[in-house]
Amino acid sequence: MRYANRADAGRRLAPYLDHLRDSDVVVLGVPRGGVRVASEVARYLGAPLDLAVVRKLRVPWQPELGFGALGEHGVRVVDPDIVRESGLSTAEQESLERLERAELERRVHRWRDERTPLPLASRGAVLVHDAVATGAAAEAACRVARARGATRVVLAVPVAQEDSLTRLRTVADEVVCPQPVHHIGSVSAWYEDFAPVTDAEISASLTAAEGPAPAAGDELPPKRPPLGRPVEVPTSKVRMPAVLTLGPTARAVVILASAGGGGLRGPRHDPCSDQVAAVLHRAGLGTLLLDLLTEDEAHTLHNVFDITLLERRLHAAAAWVRRETGLPVSYCAADTSAGAALAAAAADDDIRAVVCVGGRPELAGPAALARVDAPTLLVVGALDTRLLGCNRLAADWMHCDHRIEVVPDATHLFAEPGALDVVAELTRDWITARLAEADTQTLQGAR
Known part of the structure; x- marks a missing residue:
């Protein structure tokens, strides 16, 4: 099943999280693409929206291959098998991590635009991304939520590679994916429209989420289950x-x-x-x-x-x-x-x-x-x-x-x-x- 775009993916993903609609949770979008999906999930759940900013660590001569990810609050996730197989030296790895950490901090400042991160202590966190391939970014996002005090972490993604989901179940309390696949290939193949998400769109999503929640009946699915x-x-x-x-x-x-x-x-x-x-x-x-x-x-x-x-x-x-x-x-x-x-x-x-x-x-x-x-x-x-x-x-x-x-x-x-x-x-x-x-x-x- 292909999704029309990230908003469509969010609308299709949201009903799988219906059991969280009356819970005290914060939806965390993983920039960039995950924020657009997360905004639809947050709207469905009637929950606040925030960011779980992570930065992938990519093998320089094979940019599609990630060997890890960095997150806010000093979170660092590295796959030693990929590091070993790629031939990355310790010095190359450390240099890449310094560069990506600096870039992550710049993006946090730009996207949040003076906004204070929403408190997660004693609350649940719903991490949302647009897809999971290796799972490094998703794992870092889950660890970011833990570092911010979340008592329960739920990872939700429209499409993901099965072996990555297996590993992520050891990091998150619950993993929700309506479309697990054996080999994900190119993520863009699962979307008809996979246009890049801009900085302005990320800021706009956060601004929109700060507004009043939609009134009952404003296109929100009913909470009551269908009648038999x-x-x-x-x-x-x-x-x-x-x-x-x-x-x-x-x-x-x-x-x-x-x-x-x-x-x-x-x-x-x-x-x-x-x-x-x-x-x-x-x-x-x-x-x-x-x-x-x-x-x-x-x-x-x-x-x-x-x-x-x-x-x-x-x-x-x-x-x-x-x-x-x-x-x-x-x-x-x-x-x-x-x-x-x-x-x-x-x-x-x-x-x-x-x-x-x-x-x-x-x-x-x-x-x-x-x-x-x-x-x-x-x-x-x-x-x-x-x-x-x-x-x-x-x-x-x-x-x-x-x-x-x-x-x-x-x-x-x-x-x-x-x-x-x-x-x-x-x-x-x-x-x-x-x-x-x-x-x-x-x-x-x-x-």
């Missing part, structure tokens, strides 16, 4: 009650399936499904909360473990969602429906991602698991040793992109404080990342 509506999903024998929640800008639908036999009462009021659904809505995804069994059917234990029955109903639900919405479909399944979700995904190449939460994925069977192509995340509580063994067995049979995430100190139902938050965030990150990968492949195929 009861629907009936047809199958060959029954019509399954479900709840479909679809915002106006939803880009995919996640079917949250269980086999508890509660009908509307089951998935609608299941704490795990509700919490995961809420986080998915804030990330711009639609949901279908669905129980694969009627209340009467669930009284027979055989039905709960009838993977063929559950698989057929889930397959019918995916087909119905595509007809009704025209959007791609992913699965998030619990209990025995986890096995059904993987069996259904093995027979459906259009499923974008699967997440199994405390479920029984091994019930799909070795043959079906070996055929699954959809990237699959298996989430298990660390204290649920029985299910942990079942999930590891399933993983051994799978050949697709898959991973087991073990939630510390959590049991089967994730009832421990904070455990459901972890489950919801893992689900969101896995599905949004896979959707972004699919968008990237589509874009590359169109070139």
Whole structure:
């Protein structure tokens, strides 16, 4: 997916940070390009805007290659591997750092224009850049925020290289990126308009952010999540009650399936499904909360473990969602429906991602698991040793992109404080990342 410009990237990135809209945070744009993205994020969050000024350290004879970065408050980040591979001597490195430190101080003075940096002590900081390649500048920006007293640091970027994000997760408390890519190449390729951001634009963004916040209704997205509506999903024998929640800008639908036999009462009021659904809505995804069994059917234990029955109903639900919405479909399944979700995904190449939460994925069977192509995340509580063994067995049979995430100190139902938050965030990150990968492949195929 290419962004029209940095403002468009900011508007698309902002909903992924919806959980911060009522928090005491300051949005910090990384000059130059990150400031334009950050101004849209700050506007969406209703948060103040400031700068996290950093200066890249570039290899002189290979300017596209950065070996580190400098930041305000004496922050210095250097990648020793790149220094070694580039052949930079200690004297050359020190000379470059002196020059870039002096330039950084000049820019701080010019951009801030007598403005005092906003206080970050006891507040959260949201670092925003327009892209991340090596990650050196982003890492320096995170360390700048720490040096200014931020209690929580969130890094948000529209597009980034995956291996850099992995390292940055050790520096920031949270990393948000709707479009992680294996190889970013030229950053400008991800934007239709990648014009340079001028000093005047940076100052203007800070000035605009100092004005009164927009009144309610002035083009700000609503804080309330989209409302779900009861629907009936047809199958060959029954019509399954479900709840479909679809915002106006939803880009995919996640079917949250269980086999508890509660009908509307089951998935609608299941704490795990509700919490995961809420986080998915804030990330711009639609949901279908669905129980694969009627209340009467669930009284027979055989039905709960009838993977063929559950698989057929889930397959019918995916087909119905595509007809009704025209959007791609992913699965998030619990209990025995986890096995059904993987069996259904093995027979459906259009499923974008699967997440199994405390479920029984091994019930799909070795043959079906070996055929699954959809990237699959298996989430298990660390204290649920029985299910942990079942999930590891399933993983051994799978050949697709898959991973087991073990939630510390959590049991089967994730009832421990904070455990459901972890489950919801893992689900969101896995599905949004896979959707972004699919968008990237589509874009590359169109070139």
